[in-house]
Amino acid sequence: MATPVDPDFRARLAALNDKFAAAVPATLDKIRAALDACKADGAQPSHAALHQLHEVLHGVAGSAGTFGFTVFGQEARRVEQMVRAVLATDSGWPPVVPEVEKLLAWALRDAKAAQYD
Template sequence: MATPVDPDFRARLAALNDKFAATVPVTMAKIRAALDACVAGGAQPPQDAVHQLHELLHGVAGSAATFGFPVLGQESRRIEQMVRATMAGHGEWPAIVPEVEKLLAWAARDAKAGAFE
């Protein structure tokens, strides 16, 4: 086996993974707050709240797999795309709410789980 160019690489990567893991509950709380703001708007959620929800999901979708949370990233991407479609006038807002609720409940149980159930 070849010697890595940077012998501390794995240790630094593990530290970054731990740092990301520590942010997951805070990020999920922000997603909850954005969803709550959307739901409070009724059938037509405020665009700023929808945008915030989209940005949060986009952030998780883009980084979760890198730090050892591939399923969290996949599901966040799937829901982010639903939100994006709604923002573009092609999706239906009511279908998004239970999907975000399911993501939040699943992440609260084990955001690093290998299957989304």
């Protein structure tokens, strides 16, 4: 068995995992705020509002899996791609809203769950 170069690696990784988990409620608040800003714009959100929603989803998609929130990251990536398509085409916004709402409701129950329902 190989000896780790940094004997404190596991402890530091666990601390980072705990920090990510503790930040999940604030992250969900950011997603909610970005969604609310998009919805406030009416039928078609502004690019600025969509960009903010995309950015926060992108952040979750890129980091959640690293810290043991695999499904949360995968679903954030899926919804992020929907938002990216809206940004690119200026269409397709209405189906995104319930997907973001579903992601938020699921993550509020258990963002570390292994199944998305």
